[in-house]
Amino acid sequence: MRREILIGRLIGCISLLTVVSGPAFAQVELGGTYAIRMHEDYIERGPGSFLGDFTGMPLSDEGRAKALRYSSSLPSTIERQCLAQSPWVGLYRPLALRIWSEVDESGRVVAWVMAGDYLRDHVRIWMDGRPHPSANAWHSPSGFTTGHWEGDTLVARTTHVKTAWIRRGVGIPGSDQSTFTVFITRRENLLTIMTVQEDPIYLTEPHVVSRVWEFDPRASQGPLRDTCNVGVEIPSLEDTGEVPHYLPGQNPEEDFMVRIYNIPKEAAMGYAQTLYPEYRKTLRSVYKPPESCGRYCCGWIERQGLPGAAPGLTCNDGNLPPALRKTLTATER
Amino acid sequence: MGRIFSSVIAWDRYAARCANFVLDVTRIAVLGARSAPKRHWRPAKRSAVMSMGGVAWLAFVASLPAIDVAAQTRGARGGTASARADAPIDLTGQWVAIISEDWRWRMITPPKGDIVSIPLSLQGQQSAEAWDPARDEAAGEQCKAYGAPGLMRGPIRMRISWQDDNTLKLETDYGIQTRLLRFGAAAPPGPRSWQGATSAQWIVRGGGGRGAPRYGSLKTITSNLRPGYLRKNGVPYSERALFTEHWDVHSLPNGDKYLVNTNVVEDPVYLQAPFQTAIHYKLERDTSKWDPTPCDARF
Numbered sequence: 001m002r003r004e005i006l007i008g009r010l011i012g013c014i015s016l017l018t019v020v021s022g023p024a025f026a027q028v029e030l031g032g033t034y035a036i037r038m039h040e041d042y043i044e045r046g047p048g049s050f051l052g053d054f055t056g057m058p059l060s061d062e063g064r065a066k067a068l069r070y071s072s073s074l075p076s077t078i079e080r081q082c083l084a085q086s087p088w089v090g091l092y093r094p095l096a097l098r099i100w101s102e103v104d105e106s107g108r109v110v111a112w113v114m115a116g117d118y119l120r121d122h123v124r125i126w127m128d129g130r131p132h133p134s135a136n137a138w139h140s141p142s143g144f145t146t147g148h149w150e151g152d153t154l155v156a157r158t159t160h161v162k163t164a165w166i167r168r169g170v171g172i173p174g175s176d177q178s179t180f181t182v183f184i185t186r187r188e189n190l191l192t193i194m195t196v197q198e199d200p201i202y203l204t205e206p207h208v209v210s211r212v213w214e215f216d217p218r219a220s221q222g223p224l225r226d227t228c229n230v231g232v233e234i235p236s237l238e239d240t241g242e243v244p245h246y247l248p249g250q251n252p253e254e255d256f257m258v259r260i261y262n263i264p265k266e267a268a269m270g271y272a273q274t275l276y277p278e279y280r281k282t283l284r285s286v287y288k289p290p291e292s293c294g295r296y297c298c299g300w301i302e303r304q305g306l307p308g309a310a311p312g313l314t315c316n317d318g319n320l321p322p323a324l325r326k327t328l329t330a331t332e333r
Numbered sequence: 334m335g336r337i338f339s340s341v342i343a344w345d346r347y348a349a350r351c352a353n354f355v356l357d358v359t360r361i362a363v364l365g366a367r368s369a370p371k372r373h374w375r376p377a378k379r380s381a382v383m384s385m386g387g388v389a390w391l392a393f394v395a396s397l398p399a400i401d402v403a404a405q406t407r408g409a410r411g412g413t414a415s416a417r418a419d420a421p422i423d424l425t426g427q428w429v430a431i432i433s434e435d436w437r438w439r440m441i442t443p444p445k446g447d448i449v450s451i452p453l454s455l456q457g458q459q460s461a462e463a464w465d466p467a468r469d470e471a472a473g474e475q476c477k478a479y480g481a482p483g484l485m486r487g488p489i490r491m492r493i494s495w496q497d498d499n500t501l502k503l504e505t506d507y508g509i510q511t512r513l514l515r516f517g518a519a520a521p522p523g524p525r526s527w528q529g530a531t532s533a534q535w536i537v538r539g540g541g542g543r544g545a546p547r548y549g550s551l552k553t554i555t556s557n558l559r560p561g562y563l564r565k566n567g568v569p570y571s572e573r574a575l576f577t578e579h580w581d582v583h584s585l586p587n588g589d590k591y592l593v594n595t596n597v598v599e600d601p602v603y604l605q606a607p608f609q610t611a612i613h614y615k616l617e618r619d620t621s622k623w624d625p626t627p628c629d630a631r632f
Contacts, residue, residue, distance in 0.1 A: 037609045040434050042450040055436035151421075151538040151548025153581065181586075183593070187536075187550070187579040192595040192611045196585065208431050210593050210611035261437060274440075275432050277488040277507060278622055283441055284632055289566075293447035298458075 028152050030112060030184065034097040034191050034213035043296050045094045048169030051253035054270030055263065057166070063173055063202030064269055068251045070171020073244035077237060082228035085120035086164035087143045088180055088195045091211045093168065096219035097191070104128075112147065112154065120228045125156045132159050139176050141228075156182040166197070166207065172270070175201035189215040204272045262288050415498030416516035421537045421549025422582045424493045424501065427623065428592050428614035432488055440488050442565040442632055451568050457603030464567025466630040476628035479508035480527040480561030482576045482598045485612055487565075490623055501533065508628045514553050522557070525572055529558035551580035563598065563608065571602035590616040 038045055054067060074080055090097060097116040101109045102124075112125040121142035132144055143161035147154050158180040166172045178199040185192045194210040197203070232238045246252075257268035264286050267274040432440050438447070448461050469475055479487070489507040496502040501514040512528035513520070520530045533553045540547030555576040563570055578596040585591075591613055598608040 039450050039452065039608055039610050055440075056433040058433075150583075152536075152550070153548075153583065155583070183581075183583045183591075185550075185579075185581055185593070185595070187552075187581075187595060190579070190595055190597070190609065192579075192581070192593060194583065194591065194593050194611065194613060196591070206589075208433055208591065208613050208615075210434070210595075210613045212595060212609045212611045214609065263437065263441070267436070267440075274436075276429060276622075277432075277490060278624065280440065280488055280632075287441050287632075289442050290444045293444045296449055297447050298449060 027109065027149055028154070028186050030099045030154065030186060030191070031101055032099060032215055033217060033219040034099070035216035035219035036094060036096050037212045037214055038094055040211065041092075044167060045092055047296060049167050050256055050260075051170060052251070052256035052268060053170060054172060055257065055267055056275060057172055057270035058203050058205045058207060058272035058275060059172065059270040060202055060204050063199075065248065066173045066202065067171045067270075068248070068254060069245045070251075071244040071246055072169070073234060073237070074171070076233040077243060078230045078232065081230040081233075082120050082141065083163065084165050084168055085141065085228055086166065086174055086178070087121075087123045087141075087145070087158050087161055088182065088193075088197075089120075089164070089168075090114070090116045091193060091195055091209050092166070096216070097213050098219075123158070125154070132157075143180075145180075145182075152185055152187075154184040156180075156184065158182065173202050175199050177201055186215075191215065260290070260294060262290055416501075416533070416535065417495050417498045419535055419537070421535055421540070421547045422551070422580075424551065424580060424582065424592065425495065427490060427492050427617045427620045429490045429617050429622070430488055430612065430614050433613075435486075438564055439486055445566055447566060448564070448568050451563060451608055452604055452606040453568065454603055454605040457569055457600075457605075460569040460603060461567050466567075469630045475630035476508060476510075476527050477560070477630070478562040478565045479505075479510050479628050480558055480570075481512055481529055481531070481555050482558070482570055482574060482596075483562050483564065484508060484510055484527075485578075485594055485596065486563075486610065490617070491614070492620075492623070506623050506625045509625045512555075514551075525557050525559040527559050527561060529555045529576070531555040550582075551578075553578045553580070569603045570598060570600045573602055574598055574600040592616070 036045075043049065051070070051072065052068075054064065057063075059067065075084065093116075095116055097114065099112060099114050102111045102113060104110050108128075110126070110128045112127065114123045114125070121140070123142050123145055125145045125147040127147050130146065132146060137144075137160060139160045139162050141162055143158040145156050145158040147156040149155070161174075161176055161178055161180075163176045164174050164178075166174045174197065178197055181196040181198075183192075183194045191213040192210060193213070194208065197207045197209075199207075237244070255265065257263045258265050264283065267279070267283070273279055430439075435450070437443060438450070445464050446462055448458060451457075453461065466475075469477055478484075484505060484507070487505075487507050489505045491506075492504045494502050494504075496513065499516040501516075503512045503514060504510070510528060512531060514531045514533040516533045516535075519532055523530070531553050532555075533551060535549055536552055537547060537549040539545050539549075555578070556574075558570070558572060558574050558576065560572045560574075561570055562568055576596065576598055578594050581593045581595070583591045583593065592615075593611055593613050595611045596609070598604065600608075
């Protein structure tokens with residue numbers, strides 16, 4: 001009897017100390033604000049992609065056809081004004097990121113919340129082990145996301161999203177059947193987020209994107225960017241029922257990348273095989289670099305040093321209107 | 334209030350008794366029965382306050398995982414067999430870059446003067462504007478875009494393997510380059526090269542004495558670089574550039590593995606701020622697409 005009591009005490013006490021001593025894998029504190037680093041895909045995340053630029057995308061025929069129907073006036077229809085905001089659209093946008101945790105009464109993290117340049121809703125990553133809803137459940141603007149830790153990486157999975165555009169300003173679609181596996185890792189002051197988007201409708205293989213932010217308590221997210229407000233942008237469209245679009249084969253920008261950058265149409269149109277090194281064999285015989293860079297050549301510099309950052313150089317700033325140039329100059333100063 | 338205070342005292346006493354009990358059992362297990370005090374297993378008569386020795390022992394037991402982690406994050410050989418034996422992740426295999434970002438600047442050579450995204454200094458911009466591939470070819474420097482900071486963003490396949498127990502070898506088919514990631518003692522100083530000298534360190538999490546899984550990443554720092562290009566069209570980095578990389582491996586439920594290289598290029602000459610990017614690669618089971626191709630200054 002005495003032996004059983006001792007064994008029971010031993011088990012109970014070891015359990016207690018195990019809890020008290022903490023888990024072997026301490027979670028990383030992700031909370032804080034992170035400044036964007038636009039050192040990749042500046043044009044896509046800043047001014048917005050060129051129409052007809054689907055490079056780097058593994059689009060299905062359906063996805064390509066839908067993207068080519070896109071008109072720049074389409075987002076002005078009230079029903080589509082929030083379509084640019086998928087849960088992880090922050091990876092395609094130019095502002096900072098803010099992360100905080102939500103805890104229960106015992107201090108345990110129930111969810112990590114991510115906000116930033118996302119104009120529809122926060123992304124809440126549930127950490128309490130709750131299951132994903134039924135496949136028939138409502139799809140919300142931010143989707144449903146759960147997470148767990150693998151070492152220093154928070155692994156999240158998002159389902160139940162709404163139809164959205166994957167890239168800004170170019171109409172590349174993502175269906176409501178999209179799922180995202182997301183890896184969030186903080187290494188020293190750098191935060192890396194990699195998303196793997198799978199979409200059985202509009203993608204032929206997962207679309208992978210990895211981005212970097214840097215911890216910065218002063219990082220600005222801009223004014224109240226967490227909601228998507230809709231309103232009439234083009235009065236002539238109001239109550240007309242018109243949906244701006246291009247019929248198949250009639251998009252005037254379908255050949256934009258061919259005309260401006262000498263890129264083969266197949267590469268511009270986003271076929272999966274164009275994402276891999278062996279595609280260079282195809283490119284080698286058909287690609288000739290343009291004589292000069294036509295637009296958005298300086299990017300980062302033009303914002304940092306206007307005016308006169310590089311006197312006498314040929315760097316093209318994208319033909320910024322004088323008024324905008326003046327505004328940016330004042331802002332930077 | 335009084336009831337709460339009593340509860341706290343009771344909990345404190347129970348925890349102290351419990352700790353003493355476990356400490357004694359642990360002592361016996363580790364040091365043998367003779368180490369057990371005579372008052373062993375009579376917690377009811379003990380003080381609620383542990384001895385200093387007990388506190389120290391408890392701290393040791395409770396911190397075993399932390400000690401384990403701390404020891405291993407020292408990386409290198411850390412007193413254990415080798416970096417290969419210590420590896421918390423498996424980087425070996427053939428990885429292919431997925432060019433889903435910056436396609437126009439990575440898959441092909443962009444036009445001269447296209448320096449968008451890179452935080453060049455004025456001097457850097459002037460250097461990029463002066464890019465002349467014919468001059469590079471004439472100087473035998475057609476590999477300037479294949480130095481480590483530029484190479485990793487290229488359309489590459491890379492094979493990573495252990496050259497020896499403390500050296501990872503990274504080979505690329507694109508430009509036929511080889512870089513050695515050395516753990517432990519620094520490599521002897523030599524002439525500057527496209528791949529420079531890379532020191533490596535495992536960052537280990539978990540793997541405590543309780544059979545818990547180990548996770549981690551690799552951190553490398555590359556210096557002693559020969560001046561080269563961050564982008565094929567002559568966007569420069571100087572010999573003073575420092576290239577820091579964090580290597581993480583992530584798995585999907587279907588077994589697909591991705592390598593993410595989060596990296597920072599610092600260059601006081603040609604950059605006005607650190608150039609920070611994350612590059613992703615996918616593990617290939619089929620290695621048949623390995624295609625060694627020499628450096629090319631133009632395409």
